[in-house]
Amino acid sequence: MVSNAAPSPAPAGEDRTRALLTPDRIWQLLDTVPDPEIPVISLVDLGIIRAVDLDGDKVVVTVTPTYSGCPATRVINEDILACLHANGIENARVNTRLSPAWTTDWISEKGRAALLEYGIAPPQPKGIPEACPRCGGHSLEVVAQFGSTPCKALWRCNDCLEPFDYFKCI
Amino acid sequence: MTGNVMAVECNTLFNWLLRLGDNTLVLSHRVSQWCGHAPVLEEDIALANTALDLIGQTQMWLNLAGEVEGKGRDADTLAYLRDAWDFRNLLLVERPNGDFGHTMMRQFLFDAWQNVLLNRLKDSTDPRVADIAEKAAKEAAYHLERSRGTVIALGDGTEESHARMQAALDALWDYVGEMFLDDQVDRAIADAGVGPLPSNLRDEWDGIVGAALNEATLTRPDSDFAQTGGKTGRHTEDLGYILAEMQFLQRAYPGATW
Numbered sequence: 193m194v195s196n197a198a199p200s201p202a203p204a205g206e207d208r209t210r211a212l213l214t215p216d217r218i219w220q221l222l223d224t225v226p227d228p229e230i231p232v233i234s235l236v237d238l239g240i241i242r243a244v245d246l247d248g249d250k251v252v253v254t255v256t257p258t259y260s261g262c263p264a265t266r267v268i269n270e271d272i273l274a275c276l277h278a279n280g281i282e283n284a285r286v287n288t289r290l291s292p293a294w295t296t297d298w299i300s301e302k303g304r305a306a307l308l309e310y311g312i313a314p315p316q317p318k319g320i321p322e323a324c325p326r327c328g329g330h331s332l333e334v335v336a337q338f339g340s341t342p343c344k345a346l347w348r349c350n351d352c353l354e355p356f357d358y359f360k361c362i
Numbered sequence: 363m364t365g366n367v368m369a370v371e372c373n374t375l376f377n378w379l380l381r382l383g384d385n386t387l388v389l390s391h392r393v394s395q396w397c398g399h400a401p402v403l404e405e406d407i408a409l410a411n412t413a414l415d416l417i418g419q420t421q422m423w424l425n426l427a428g429e430v431e432g433k434g435r436d437a438d439t440l441a442y443l444r445d446a447w448d449f450r451n452l453l454l455v456e457r458p459n460g461d462f463g464h465t466m467m468r469q470f471l472f473d474a475w476q477n478v479l480l481n482r483l484k485d486s487t488d489p490r491v492a493d494i495a496e497k498a499a500k501e502a503a504y505h506l507e508r509s510r511g512t513v514i515a516l517g518d519g520t521e522e523s524h525a526r527m528q529a530a531l532d533a534l535w536d537y538v539g540e541m542f543l544d545d546q547v548d549r550a551i552a553d554a555g556v557g558p559l560p561s562n563l564r565d566e567w568d569g570i571v572g573a574a575l576n577e578a579t580l581t582r583p584d585s586d587f588a589q590t591g592g593k594t595g596r597h598t599e600d601l602g603y604i605l606a607e608m609q610f611l612q613r614a615y616p617g618a619t620w
Contacts, residue, residue, distance in 0.1 A: 260497055261418025290422070291493040293500055336404035337508045338411040346404065362500045 213281065218244045218251060225275045228267045229341050232310040235268060239298025242289055251276060251284040256294045259342035296361050307359060313347065315361035324349035325356050369554040375488075376431045377450060378551045380440070381593055383423030384451035387441055388601065389472060390416035391608050392459060401462050408508060412469070415501040422494045442612035446601045453592040454537035456601045460530065463516050463523060467530035470509035474570045475541045476502045478563045487555035510574050517578025528580050539588020542567070547593075 222244070223236040235241055235255075243254035253272055257265050269286040276284040296315035299307075304314040313321035323330055329351030336346040344357045394413035400406035424437035454472060459465045480502050483495035516523040542564045544552075552559040575582050591597065611618060 257418070257497070259415060259418060259501060260422060261414040261416070263414070290497045291489075293497045336408060337504070338404075338408040340407070342411055342414055360504070362504070 213246060213249060213251070215244045215246055218246070218253070218276070218281075221275055221279055221281075222253065222272065225268075225271050228264045228271065230307070230310070230312065230343075232306045233299075233303040235272065237300045237303030237306065239296075239300065239303070240268070240294060249281075249283050251281055252287050253284065254287045254289050256289050256292075258294050262342050264341075294362075296359060299359075311356060312344065313356060313358040315359045317361065319361050321347055321356075321358040324352060324354070326354050327352040370550055370556055372430055372432070374547055374550045375556065376427055377547050378557065379423055379427035379430060380448075380450040381452075381547075383420050383427055383437070383440070384449050385455050385472075385476075386416040386423065387420040388449070388451045388604060389455035389469075390414075390420060391604050392455065392457075393465070393469070395459060396462075396465065405462065409465075412505055412508075415505065419494070419498045419501070422497070426490055426494065438612075442609045446597050446605060447595040449592075449597060449601060449605075450595060451592050451597075451601075452537070452540050453589050453598055454534065454540065456592070456598060456604060457534065457537060458600055460533075461526060463526040464530040464533070466509055466512045466516065467527060468534055469505070470513045470574065471534060471538060471571065473502060473506040473509045474567050474574075475563065477506050478566045478570070479558070482558040482563070486557060491556060506570075510570075513574055513580075514578040517575070517580045524579065527578065531575070531580055532583055535583040535585060536587055536589045539586065540590045540592060543588065543590060543593070545593065 219236060219241075222241055223234045225235045227233050227235060227238050230238075238258070240256050240258060241253060242256050243252075245252040245254070253276075255268065255272070272286055273284055276282075299315065307314045308325050311325050313323070313325045316322050320334075321332055324332060327349060329349045331350035333348050333350060334345065335348050335355060338344075339346045339357055343360055345360050346355060347358045348355045390413045393409050393416065396406065396409040397413070398406065400409055420441070421437045424440045428435040428437065428440055452472075454468065457468060459468075477499070480495045480499040484492055484499060486492040486495065513527065517527040518524070519527075542560045544559050544561050548557075548560055551557045572582065
């Protein structure tokens with residue numbers, strides 16, 4: 193994950209680092225951290241970064257879990273700290289917030305487009321995928337309400353006959 | 363915390379939180395026993411995902427229980443280092459899996475109850491409880507959608523599947539009543555507005571379950587008899603086997619970590 197982080201301008205000294213440290217800068221860095229299970233979208237695109245707080249040189253990133261038992265949660269926290277450390281931000285902490293509970297409405301437009309491009313149908317308010325991510329077909333059927341990760345269900349397109357992942361709408 | 367929460371004795375709140383966390387912990391372990399054994403791959407994955415959600419909810423409830431107790435125990439300590447008489451789960455969730463239909467019937471009876479309960483807990487006077495409930499309710503709603511659909515499909519399926527689902531319902535019915543029994547702990551929790559009285563959940567549960575059983579062409583057993591004891595630590599022998607498997611590593615190698 194560290195290698196995926198965008199390089200920051202080399203800090204010349206402590207004062208310089210402090211001067212560079214803004215919430216916007218942290219958000220930009222976090223937008224380079226991929227979701228461990230769906231690496232085409234960033235943690236920011238996934239909508240799980242709820243706040244970035246700066247207190248002097250201390251950074252607190254507030255994260256909300258997608259699913260309470262998602263095994264990626266711990267990896268995500270470690271990836272966030274690794275990214276910040278790689279960019280010279282040592283004094284960082286990850287805070288978990290449960291409420292308001294994560295909703296797929298928080299996935300960004302950029303994230304939805306990346307999911308589709310990757311072959312995962314993005315979540316829809318109706319609770320079912322809009323179109324086959326491969327051929328765009330609309331004749332779709334559910335294969336299973338659960339899929340390869342807690343956040344996905346398995347669907348099939350009756351036009352191209354390919355199965356595909358659908359990002360569950362919660 | 364808030365004045366309302368202070369109104370509940372720590373030990374009472376601790377015991378009540380153990381009930382919530384032990385229900386999801388024991389059911390999670392039961393459901394996870396299907397991993398690699400379910401009739402088809404999709405069902406195997408669905409059961410494993412359900413178990414995963416329940417484990418996540420367990421971590422939230424038992425970590426809060428440990429925090430409330432204030433003796434330095436966390437979810438892992440509570441899960442791995444208590445013996446059967448200290449578990450506070452409903453007897454329903456420790457019942458053996460039986461066949462796939464039996465497992466799904468148990469899941470449905472529990473999911474319906476958990477949905478009604480969690481939706482009430484969202485209004486808890488204890489914000490920590492309300493936050494967990496808000497998170498868990500979304501997962502529980504998805505579980506109910508699936509278990510309800512499976513119960514209906516199998517109940518209103520073939521002669522064989524119908525007979526198996528009716529047998530599962532009949533066998534599990536004695537364990538339904540415990541979900542709606544009020545005791546001293548429940549009353550103290552309800553008085554403080556932290557959670558609802560279990561008996562107040564019955565009507566809504568009856569509505570959900572009754573409608574599904576009708577659609578599934580299954581007959582609701584005509585009995586009010588209830589096996590009880592789980593909420594106060596008197597369990598069936600089945601729990602012992604679950605704990606023997608679940609706790610083996612920490613018992614044999616105390617303090618082992620990844």
